[in-house]
Amino acid sequence: MSxxxxxxxxxxxxVGLYGIVTSKHLIHLGLCLSVTQSSTYVLLLSVGYVExxxxxxxxxxxxGTTAVDxxxxxxxxxxxxxxxxxxxxxxALALNVHKETGSADPDEIAELSx
Amino acid sequence: xxxxxxxxxxxxxxxxxxxxxxxxxIGLTDFGHYKGPxxxxxxxxxxxxxxxTNVVTSAVFDYRGFDTMGEEFILFAxxxxxxxxxxxxxxxxxxxxxxxxxxxxxxxxxxxxGGSLLVALWLIAFGFVTPGGGFQGGxxxxxxxxxxxxxxxxxxxxxxxNETALDPIEGIGAGGYVVVGLAGLVSGAAFLQNVLGPGVPxxxxxxxxxxxxxxxxxxxxxxxxxxxxxxxxxxYLVPLAGKQQS
Numbered sequence: 001m002s003x004x005x006x007x008x009x010x011x012x013x014x015v016g017l018y019g020i021v022t023s024k025h026l027i028h029l030g031l032c033l034s035v036t037q038s039s040t041y042v043l044l045l046s047v048g049y050v051e052x053x054x055x056x057x058x059x060x061x062x063x064g065t066t067a068v069d070x071x072x073x074x075x076x077x078x079x080x081x082x083x084x085x086x087x088x089x090x091x092a093l094a095l096n097v098h099k100e101t102g103s104a105d106p107d108e109i110a111e112l113s114x
Numbered sequence: 115x116x117x118x119x120x121x122x123x124x125x126x127x128x129x130x131x132x133x134x135x136x137x138x139x140i141g142l143t144d145f146g147h148y149k150g151p152x153x154x155x156x157x158x159x160x161x162x163x164x165x166x167t168n169v170v171t172s173a174v175f176d177y178r179g180f181d182t183m184g185e186e187f188i189l190f191a192x193x194x195x196x197x198x199x200x201x202x203x204x205x206x207x208x209x210x211x212x213x214x215x216x217x218x219x220x221x222x223x224x225x226x227x228g229g230s231l232l233v234a235l236w237l238i239a240f241g242f243v244t245p246g247g248g249f250q251g252g253x254x255x256x257x258x259x260x261x262x263x264x265x266x267x268x269x270x271x272x273x274x275x276n277e278t279a280l281d282p283i284e285g286i287g288a289g290g291y292v293v294v295g296l297a298g299l300v301s302g303a304a305f306l307q308n309v310l311g312p313g314v315p316x317x318x319x320x321x322x323x324x325x326x327x328x329x330x331x332x333x334x335x336x337x338x339x340x341x342x343x344x345x346x347x348x349x350y351l352v353p354l355a356g357k358q359q360s
Contacts, residue, residue, distance in 0.1 A: 002145040010135045014128055021124040022117075048153055051146035056157050059167035059244050059316050069153025070160070070169040077174060077249055078185050081335075085192030088342050092199040095349055107117070 005046035013039035026094035026104045030087050037083045041076050048072035165312040165320045166242040174247060175324040175331070179306040182327075183291050186334055190288045193338045200345050223265020230258035238332035242321040248328040252335025260343050268351055275344035280337045287334025294326045 016036030023029035048069030054061065056070035098104045143149050156169055156177065166172035174182050238251030263271035298307035310322035321328070 002147075003139070005145050006139040006142065010132060010139070013135070014132060017128065017131075018124065021120060046145055047142065048148055049146050050148045050153075055245065056153075056169040057167060057245060058157075058161050058169065063161055064158065067157050067169070069148050069150070070156050070173050071152045073170045074173040074178065077170075077247075078181070081185055081189055081249060084339075085189055088196050089192055089199075091346065092196040096199055 005042060005049075009039045009043040009046065012036070012042060024105050024107070026097060026106060027091065029106060030090035030094065033090065034083050034087050037079070037086075040079055044072040044076050044079070161315060163312075164308070164324065165315040165322075166324065167316050167320075168242050168244065168247070171242040171247045171328065172321070172324065174249075175242070175327045176306075176308070176321070179295070179324065179327060182331070183295065183306075186288055186291055186331060189335065189338050190284065193284065193341050196342055196345055200349055220266055223261060224270075227258050227262045227265065230261060231255060234258055234336075238329060239318060241328050241332075242325055243316055243318070248331030249335050252332045253339055255332070255336035256339030256343060259340055263343075263347065268347065271347070272344070275340050275347075277341060277344065280341050280344075283333050284337035284341065287330045287332070287337060290330035291327055291334070294323050294330065298323065 013036055016032050016034075016039065019032030019035060020029055023032060045068075048071065050066055050068050053066045053068040056067040056073070058065070058067075094104060097109060101109055103109055156173060160166060160169040160172045160177075164172045164176050166176070234251050234254035234257070236251075237246035237254055238248055241247035241251060259271060259274040262274060295306040298309055299305050301309045303309060306323065306327070308322035308324065310326075312322055313320035313325075318325075
């Protein structure tokens with residue numbers, strides 16, 4: 001069973017990419033990108049998991065108790081912030097594209113701009 | 115390129131990408147058997163060294179605090195980018211009706227705003243003691259304000275989402291981080307090194323500089339998210355208000 005988290009990572013990543021490729025709406029495309037990115041959260045947390053480990057927070061818990069890796073958790077935090085910024089910029093760009101061309105379909109926009 | 119061709123190319127690429135992923139995953143340690151050493155080291159030394167009981171926060175704001183500063187400025191830059199992209203001339207605010215129909219939603223929603231703001235402040239304040247931190251609490255703060263929009267409409271939201279107040283807060287949050295870092299240099303230590311003393315573990319007086327940096331991040335994240343919310347809300351609501359009037 002130990003491969004399941006990694007299989008999940010691969011699936012989330014590829015399914016998000018499939019969404020990007022087949023997207024018919026720019027907002028949908030942005031959300032698919034964040035789905036792809038969220039596979040990295042699962043990957044990081046899976047890599048840092050220690051069997052039987054608790055959260056790496058030692059308030060009221062004896063130091064030295066088995067805990068999961070805090071480094072990957074802090075990386076996930078960075079990852080989420082980056083994901084938020086990317087989605088915000090994509091949404092703003094999508095709004096502008098829609099204002100300019102009257103369409104949010106990536107295929108139509110490509111045709112318009114030649 | 116037609117849709118069919120594109121999907122065909124994608125499927126071929128996805129197959130080889132999937133093979134690459136599987137090859138990569140085979141080299142990883144089994145799930146649950148983390149090898150370390152950094153996680154194990156931090157879990158051992160963070161509390162004795164930095165007196166912070168939340169090791170994740172001590173990693174974010176102390177051990178790799180410099181990295182987090184870059185992360186804050188990524189957020190800052192993206193907010194600037196969104197504001198620039200969505201800037202439009204002659205936008206008139208304050209004329210939008212609040213259109214929440216139900217009094218029940220309004221009353222209980224507004225009560226919940228108070229509760230969620232309180233939880234958010236707790237998340238930031240105790241971020242280095244119990245689960246939480248500046249980033250998480252900042253997002254929760256902005257979320258509480260967004261709840262105000264859902265419950266009571268745009269007018270009340272605008273009181274919290276007021277950009278003349280938010281811009282300085284965002285600036286102070288981002289700049290304060292650097293100032294705390296420079297305080298380390300001024301006192302003859304390294305950038306972002308703790309100059310306030312480690313404090314008492316498990317209390318609000320622990321972590322020293324990292325506690326201040328934590329608040330800076332909280333202010334920056336809350337303000338940045340609120341600016342984003344109010345930008346997108348204006349973009350969405352102003353055309354609606356125009357339609358209602360005409």
